[in-house]
Amino acid sequence: MGLAKRIIPCLDVDKGRVVKGVQFLDIRDAGDPVEIARKYDEQGADEITFLDITASHEDRATTVHTVERMASEVFIPLTVGGGIRTVADIRRMLNAGADKVSINTAAVFNPDFVREAAERFGSQCIVVALDAKKVSQPGEVDRWEIFTHGGRKPTGLDAVEWALKMAHFGAGEILLTSMDRDGTKNGFDLGVTRAISDAVSIPVIASGGVGNLQHLVDGITEGRADAVLAASIFHFGQHTIPEAKSFMENQGIEVRR
Amino acid sequence: MNTVAIIDYGMGNLHSVAKAVEHVAPDARVLVTDDANIIREADRVILPGVGAIRDCMAEIRRLGFDVLVKEVAQDRPLLGICVGMQALMKHSEENGGVDCIGLFPGEVRFFGDSLADESGRLKVPHMGWNQVQHLVDHPLWHDIPENERFYFVHSYYVDALHPAVDSADNSFVIGSASYGKQIAAAVGRDNIFAVQFHPEKSQHAGLTLLRNFAHWSGQL
Numbered sequence: 001m002g003l004a005k006r007i008i009p010c011l012d013v014d015k016g017r018v019v020k021g022v023q024f025l026d027i028r029d030a031g032d033p034v035e036i037a038r039k040y041d042e043q044g045a046d047e048i049t050f051l052d053i054t055a056s057h058e059d060r061a062t063t064v065h066t067v068e069r070m071a072s073e074v075f076i077p078l079t080v081g082g083g084i085r086t087v088a089d090i091r092r093m094l095n096a097g098a099d100k101v102s103i104n105t106a107a108v109f110n111p112d113f114v115r116e117a118a119e120r121f122g123s124q125c126i127v128v129a130l131d132a133k134k135v136s137q138p139g140e141v142d143r144w145e146i147f148t149h150g151g152r153k154p155t156g157l158d159a160v161e162w163a164l165k166m167a168h169f170g171a172g173e174i175l176l177t178s179m180d181r182d183g184t185k186n187g188f189d190l191g192v193t194r195a196i197s198d199a200v201s202i203p204v205i206a207s208g209g210v211g212n213l214q215h216l217v218d219g220i221t222e223g224r225a226d227a228v229l230a231a232s233i234f235h236f237g238q239h240t241i242p243e244a245k246s247f248m249e250n251q252g253i254e255v256r257r
Numbered sequence: 258m259n260t261v262a263i264i265d266y267g268m269g270n271l272h273s274v275a276k277a278v279e280h281v282a283p284d285a286r287v288l289v290t291d292d293a294n295i296i297r298e299a300d301r302v303i304l305p306g307v308g309a310i311r312d313c314m315a316e317i318r319r320l321g322f323d324v325l326v327k328e329v330a331q332d333r334p335l336l337g338i339c340v341g342m343q344a345l346m347k348h349s350e351e352n353g354g355v356d357c358i359g360l361f362p363g364e365v366r367f368f369g370d371s372l373a374d375e376s377g378r379l380k381v382p383h384m385g386w387n388q389v390q391h392l393v394d395h396p397l398w399h400d401i402p403e404n405e406r407f408y409f410v411h412s413y414y415v416d417a418l419h420p421a422v423d424s425a426d427n428s429f430v431i432g433s434a435s436y437g438k439q440i441a442a443a444v445g446r447d448n449i450f451a452v453q454f455h456p457e458k459s460q461h462a463g464l465t466l467l468r469n470f471a472h473w474s475g476q477l
Binding site for chain 1: 308
């Protein structure tokens, strides 16, 4: 027995409200991220990821306030991503009560930002989010590239090499999203998950495509991820966190009960 | 009134620690402070910490908190958390070697790049929920079962079996966890207790430990 594999529900938050809300039982306000996070905490979620998709800079004050409220009521680790571009952004989120920040596009445009952030705040709170998409043709050796702008813009960066570089620059964890699978419910892209998990010495969170509980198991056993992130299977009441944990445990995966 | 001072030396997420203590001890006065007088007058003191030990120790020294921590450690409950625990050791090999406060003779070591157990390679940092074994019965373990999970995130550790720099003394290791080796999850002596994990992020188990601390007399 040792370290448990983690299950991380992810909330997409716009101007302080959860996008599309949640549809599971006994939530009074389906759009309040704090109440939803508290429910997931009660259910036994191992961490919460809060993805801020608020477009305008002015509305970010709402995000800070929401993070403050969440950190006052939820006593499990909280990661905040979206719009983290400067050291000041990181400081603001950590001061509000986030334990980690997730850096995505800013890392692509300025890799040294990751190095600076890790030196300033410690690797333990720097998650680098990778949006990867398969670029190899059928029959070729598998290859994935980093994309930005929701998977629309290629960067030419090889995903595995990029993950290694980010780990070398001081990232404490990789949040890997397959843009081919995100929203499909067809399961993680296990190829890229495994390629990156095997390549880097830091923990990897698999994300993008979870449609059922077997997908969570596959992410750990086939993809060799250290944690699995999912949104809709939990938000829409398809499964609870305890169901997911029982299912994983029955397949020999160590989880926190 | 029960005052809990959380030492603020500019490193890390003190808000979380404060909120968690307030949650379990609503009657306590919880102060996040860099004011030596307030810390000196507090009934209980918490030394948190995240990030690199060199930067933490530099700030602790600049603010005179190394001396202050030793002073308050003489007569009231003191709780170190994560790098706050490591700062209480004698020395850390992080950042090319850093002398720490030295309340315990422990040496803080790097997990290394080739950490493994019988299941294969282990990732560093040690990040997530691991089980803690109680090596010594202690008031802060009250209501916390053996092998309960706590949230860890660290790349440097104190060895549970051979913790000390230059002595065979491992009597100060109060709890351990297994991650490629036996690591010190908790250390303590008299009224001093310190944990490598984050109780403020360890849900029920962590809150229980903080509640125990908020009510602890400092007696064993």
